[in-house]
Amino acid sequence: MAKIKVGDEVIVLSGKDKGKRGKVIERIPAEGKVVVEGVNIVTRHIRPTRRGQESGIVKKEAPLFQSKVMLICPRCGKKTRVGMRILKTGEKLRYCKKCKEVVD
Numbered sequence: 001m002a003k004i005k006v007g008d009e010v011i012v013l014s015g016k017d018k019g020k021r022g023k024v025i026e027r028i029p030a031e032g033k034v035v036v037e038g039v040n041i042v043t044r045h046i047r048p049t050r051r052g053q054e055s056g057i058v059k060k061e062a063p064l065f066q067s068k069v070m071l072i073c074p075r076c077g078k079k080t081r082v083g084m085r086i087l088k089t090g091e092k093l094r095y096c097k098k099c100k101e102v103v104d
């Protein structure tokens with residue numbers, strides 16, 4: 001089960017965006033990467049491929065390794081590692097290793 005999910009707020013641990021916070025907007029499990037809003041922005045030059053399409057510069061978030069980000073606990077507001085709790089029903093819950101509160 002994924003420790004980081006879409007909609008989570010995370011903080012970047014390394015690289016040029018170190019210390020930046022943002023919301024996870026996409027996960028790419030096959031590559032172990034996530035896309036975080038406002039983080040790891042790359043500039044792309046778009047050439048019109050069809051007539052009438054506009055060309056220009058587009059700024060877009062590029063995926064970064066999930067290991068480079070850490071969850072910000074919605075309960076205590078600290079960056080934290082995520083633990084897993086398995087209920088008797090087999091349901092898995094994520095919890096914050098700092099405050100031990102269930103995240104979801």
Ligand SMILES: [Zn+2]
Nearest residue numbers: 073076096099
């Ligand atoms: Zn917490």
